[in-house]
Amino acid sequence: xSSLKLSVETLKGVGGxxxxxxRKLDLKTLQDLLLHLPLRYEDRTRLxxxxxxxxxxxxxxxxxxxxxxxxxxxxxMLVCHxxxxxxxxxxxxxxxxxxxxxxxxxxEWLQCFGEVRWGFNGFEMIHPEYPASLEPxxxxxxxSTDGLYQKDLQKFIxxxxxxxxxxxxxxxxENFLQQFHYSDFKTALQQIHAPKKLPSPYLLQRLAHEExxxxxxxxxxEKKNSQRWQAPIFTTNEAAAKDxxxxxxFQLTGAQKRVIAEIQTDCQRKQPMLRLVQGDVGSGKxxxxxFTALSAINSGYQVALMVPTELLAEQHNRNFNHWFAxxxxxxxxxxxxxxGKAREQGLLDLQEGKIxxxxxxHALFQEQVQFQNLGLIIIDEQHRFGVNQRLALQNKGVSGKxxxxxxxxxxxxxxxxxxxxxxxxxxxxxxxxxxxxxxxxITRVLSSKRRDEVIAKINQWVAKKSQAYxxxxxxxxxxxxxxxxxxxxxxxxxETLPKVRxxxxxGRMKAAEKEAVMTAFKNHELDVLVATTVIEVGVDxxxxxxxxxxxxxxxxxxxxxxxxxxxxxxxxxxxxxxxYSTLPEVARERLHIMREHHDGFVIAEKDLELRxxxxxxxxxxxxxxxxxxxxxxxxxHLFDAVQAWGDYLLANFPQNVQPLIDRWLxxxxxxxxx
Numbered sequence: 001x002s003s004l005k006l007s008v009e010t011l012k013g014v015g016g017x018x019x020x021x022x023r024k025l026d027l028k029t030l031q032d033l034l035l036h037l038p039l040r041y042e043d044r045t046r047l048x049x050x051x052x053x054x055x056x057x058x059x060x061x062x063x064x065x066x067x068x069x070x071x072x073x074x075x076x077m078l079v080c081h082x083x084x085x086x087x088x089x090x091x092x093x094x095x096x097x098x099x100x101x102x103x104x105x106x107x108e109w110l111q112c113f114g115e116v117r118w119g120f121n122g123f124e125m126i127h128p129e130y131p132a133s134l135e136p137x138x139x140x141x142x143x144s145t146d147g148l149y150q151k152d153l154q155k156f157i158x159x160x161x162x163x164x165x166x167x168x169x170x171x172x173x174e175n176f177l178q179q180f181h182y183s184d185f186k187t188a189l190q191q192i193h194a195p196k197k198l199p200s201p202y203l204l205q206r207l208a209h210e211e212x213x214x215x216x217x218x219x220x221x222e223k224k225n226s227q228r229w230q231a232p233i234f235t236t237n238e239a240a241a242k243d244x245x246x247x248x249x250f251q252l253t254g255a256q257k258r259v260i261a262e263i264q265t266d267c268q269r270k271q272p273m274l275r276l277v278q279g280d281v282g283s284g285k286x287x288x289x290x291f292t293a294l295s296a297i298n299s300g301y302q303v304a305l306m307v308p309t310e311l312l313a314e315q316h317n318r319n320f321n322h323w324f325a326x327x328x329x330x331x332x333x334x335x336x337x338x339x340g341k342a343r344e345q346g347l348l349d350l351q352e353g354k355i356x357x358x359x360x361x362h363a364l365f366q367e368q369v370q371f372q373n374l375g376l377i378i379i380d381e382q383h384r385f386g387v388n389q390r391l392a393l394q395n396k397g398v399s400g401k402x403x404x405x406x407x408x409x410x411x412x413x414x415x416x417x418x419x420x421x422x423x424x425x426x427x428x429x430x431x432x433x434x435x436x437x438x439x440x441x442i443t444r445v446l447s448s449k450r451r452d453e454v455i456a457k458i459n460q461w462v463a464k465k466s467q468a469y470x471x472x473x474x475x476x477x478x479x480x481x482x483x484x485x486x487x488x489x490x491x492x493x494x495e496t497l498p499k500v501r502x503x504x505x506x507g508r509m510k511a512a513e514k515e516a517v518m519t520a521f522k523n524h525e526l527d528v529l530v531a532t533t534v535i536e537v538g539v540d541x542x543x544x545x546x547x548x549x550x551x552x553x554x555x556x557x558x559x560x561x562x563x564x565x566x567x568x569x570x571x572x573x574x575x576x577x578x579x580y581s582t583l584p585e586v587a588r589e590r591l592h593i594m595r596e597h598h599d600g601f602v603i604a605e606k607d608l609e610l611r612x613x614x615x616x617x618x619x620x621x622x623x624x625x626x627x628x629x630x631x632x633x634x635x636x637h638l639f640d641a642v643q644a645w646g647d648y649l650l651a652n653f654p655q656n657v658q659p660l661i662d663r664w665l666x667x668x669x670x671x672x673x674x
Contacts, residue, residue, distance in 0.1 A: 002167060002662075003030060003163050003164045003166075004029065004030055004034070004164050004167055004662075004663065005030075005031065006163070007028065007029060008022050008027060008029065008030065008032070008033060008156065010030075011030075011156050011159050011160070012155075013152065013156070014156065017147070018148065018152065021146075021147050021148040022148065024145045025143065030160040030164055031164075033156055033160040034160050034161065034168075034189060034193075035207075035629065035664070036143070036153075036628075037204070037207075037628070037629055038140035038141055038142055038192065038193070039141055039143055041138040041139060041140055041141065041195065041199075042058045042113075042139040042141060043058070043059065043138055043139075044113060044133075044134060045134060045137065045138060046060070047060055047062055047134070048060065049085075049086040049087070050063065050082075050086050050087035050088065050089050051086035051087040053087075053089070054116060055116050055117060056116065056117075057116055058113065058114060058115045059113070059116060060111065060112070060113045060132050060134065061082065061089065061111070061112060061113075062109065062110070062111040063082035063083050063084035063085075063089070063109070063110065064082070064083050064108060064109055065080060065082060065108060065109070065110055066081045066082070066083050066088070067079075067081045068101070068105045070101065075094065076094070077092055077093060077094045077096075078093040078101060078104070079092055080092075080104050080110075082110060082112075087123070088123075089116075089122070089123040089124060089125065090119060090122070090124040090125075091112065091114075091124070091125050091128055092124060092125070092126050092127070093126075094126075094127070095127070110130055110131070111130065111132050112128040112129060112130035112131070112132050113128055113129045113132035114126070114127065137194040137196055138194070138195050138196070139154070140154060140157075140193055140194070142154075142157075157193055158193075158194070161189070161190065161193060161194075165186070168185055168186035168189060169185070169186070170184040170186070172185075172210065172649075172656075173653065180202075180209065181202065182202065182205075182206040183203065183206060185206075188203045188207055189207070191203055204629060205635065205638070207629040208627075208629045208631070208634075208635045209642075210660070211627060211629050211664055212630055212639065213642050213645055213646050214660050214661060214663070214664040214665065215627075216642050216643060217646045217649065217650065217660060217661060218661045218665055220646060221650070221658070221661065223274065223426075227271050228401070229271065229272050229401055230271070230272075230401050230402050230403070231269070231270060231273065231375075231403055231404065231405055232299065232301050232375040232402065232404070232405070233267070233268055233269070233270065233299070234267040234268060234295045234296055234298075234299040234301070234375070234376075235268070235295075235298070235299050236264055236268075236298075237294075237295070240294060240327070241291065241295075244290075244291070244294055244323070244326075244327075247323070247326060248287075248323075252287070253283075253431075253435055253436075254433060255283070255430075255432055256287065256288055256433075258429075259277060259431055260288055260292070262429050263275060263277075263288070263291075263292050266405065266427070267292070267296070267405050272403045272404065272406065273405035273406060273407065274406050275406070275407055275408070275428070275429060276408050276410070276426040276427070276428045276429070277407065277408070277410075277428075277429045277430075277431065278409075278410055278430045278431070278601075279411060279430065279431030279432075280411065280434065280565070280600035280601070281411050281562060281566075282434060282438055282565055282568070283435075284431060284435060285380075285409045285411065285431060286316065287323075288409075289380075289407060289409060290319070290320060290323050290324075292378070292407055293320075293376060293378065294327075296375045296405070297327075297356045299375065300375075301373050301374065301375025301376060301404075302350075302353065302355070302356055302357070302358070302371050302375060303356065303376045303377075303378065304358050304364055304371070304374055304396070304397075304404075305320075305360075305379075305380070306361070306362075306364045306365070306377070306393060307379075307380045307381065308361065309361065309534070310335050310336075310337070310361055310511045310514070311514060311515070311534065311535070312381070313333065313335055313359055314333075314515055315540060316380070317331065317359045320357060320359060324357075329356040329357060330354060330355045330357075331356070331357045331358075331359060332346045332350055332355045332357070332358045333360065334358055334359065334360035334363050334364055335360050335361050335511065336361070336363055336511065337511055337512060347368060347369060347370070350372075351370045351371065351372060352372060353371075353372035353373055358371070364393060365393040369396065370396065371397065373399075374396055375404050376404055376406075377393055377394060377397065377404050377405070377407070378408075379393075379406070379407070379408045380408075380409050380410075381409070381410055381411065381412070408426070411562065412558055412562065412600075412604075430601075432601070438568060438569075439568060439573060441547075441564050441567055441568040441574045441576050441598070442574065442575045442576070443575075443576045443577075443578065443594055443595045444576070444578065445552075445578045445580065445591045445592070445594075445595055446579055447580060447583075448550070448579050448580060451579065454548055455496055457546070457577075458470075458497060458500065458528060458548075461545075461546050462497075462500050462527045462528070466543060466544070466545050466572070467521065467526070467527055467528065467529070467541060467543050467544040467545070468527070468528045468544060468546035468547065468548065469528075469529050469531060469547040469548065469566060469567070470489060470493065470529070470531070470548045471531055471532070471535070471548065471549045471550065471563055472486040472530065472531070472532055472550050472551075473532065473550065473551050486504060486506050486530055486532050487504070489550065490502065490530040493528065500528055501525065501526045501527045501528070502526065502528045502529075502530060503521055503526040503528070503529050503530065504517065504530045505517045505518060505529060505530075505531045505532075505534060506531065506532040507534045514534070517529070521541060521544075522540075524543060529544075533555070535563070540566075540569060541566070541569070542569040542570035543570055544566065544569075545567050545568070545570055545572055545574035545575065546574065546575050546576075546577075547563065547567045547574075547576045548576075549564075549576065549577070549578050549579065550579050550581075551580065552578040552579070552591060553580050553582065553587035553590070553591065556590075556607055557593060557594060557604070557606060557607035558600070558603065558604055558607050560578075560590075560594055561603050563576075564594070565600075576594075578591055578594065593606045
């Protein structure tokens, strides 16, 4: 067994409680410890003279004790004055023993270590360590947890470095190290944990670069590895496909036809398709999925369509029932709302193969949901699902060595560099063309001081028999964040617009309540829908051509673009009014981009430039990338070199790929199959 994989329990000083604390930090093996990097360093390698001290820095000093006294007035403390000939510093102890008092009173010279502060009488240290000895290297300070002391972490990591020394080998070729002026892996790790001087940023960059390449490699390596699985072969029924196309009230775009052809080619192979379809809001991804589902069903297989919200599930259920009415396919709409005998019968029919398509939310991958012959999995807005959830659904289609084809879709355009990292295991298709009848939404940026004008605009809009959205960022009032809340806005609009039919929908409502309001809005029983960002995806109301978004400065560009995509689906001109409260410089630039651009991919790249990769990747879904050494903001410039060097390693040093993956990542490579 590799020493890197040894449990931290094998280290001296690791008992039961310490083991629990280490596991809280996800430190289970010696490898985990070695890749647990310092937050900062303390310099205990040299003495500082008092006159050179800097406030906020921790330093070792040595001086003569001039005076020791107890202060009993107010907060009791022990005060010691130290002089080294260049200056004086005050040492303060609020918790001390009589032995400490005696020691300091009977000591002439004292060497101590502590953080320098500025007090009433100049420099001071609170509870400095003493006696403090000089160390041969800087002292690393690590991320920790309650009860786990820095000295213990330092001791454990030092042990791990010694035990694993022989296995800290270099897997990258010399030309890689030379091109970026990098140290080898062992040297970089040793210098980061125990540096003689403050480490160069290049040392951390060297580890981060390797980790990025490893993430890319694992997905590419496992994609190749996934070829061990077989998949159902779909045959295209040309007559059925033609009938389906002819039944649509519009023509497919060139981009849709291209992506459908790419998918059909995948599904005619013996290996499982793993394809991501990216498409801007309204580009027709769902219709592409429907063509793929038609091919699967006509080949004798069942289809599962999983979506993150019941609103989106209901939308897809309505579309698929409408599109496939001529084929008499049976569709099971499976959400948490389907209960009792109806649910039991639906699940039985699904298991017996009487149902061709199952559409649902998280309910789809519950244990009792079984398919007879699942051949295609479609996942919409896939970034909202965790790996475990997608894997649970995929396993319902396993039969011997057969795995279902997978089609994942997103209306959130992903910048190329991030897509390369997160979806290197997928083939990517982009629907980069909108239907010809889609008109750009006219976007205006307005101060909330013009609210009365905006409300008057709603009256005019409704008088033309058109509908509108009013989007808020909070559900209820907050004293901390002074943003308009949906409930408050709803009450205000009801009072101000007594003749306008207004509805309210937000995430805390029960699914049945939300669905009832949305159905009423779609059927034009409501004129205005006040909503939170719950309507970001999946709502399709062509008659709604006006959207007001309050406090847009709170949202990222991609989210604003998603919301704006809810309008502009009809034949008339549509408007999006961004009603801001405050407008800092970055927010001003963000809203300017929204006003000037309508291409979601351009907007995503601009969002990456403004917010940084770290902020975009920051809200991590379970199962998505977790980095040990990478700061996506600091190391974003490395992304472009990742794919080239990953492919170079695969081509020229394939024997090094698995050891690299083992070094950095858990062994749960089955996750990559999803």
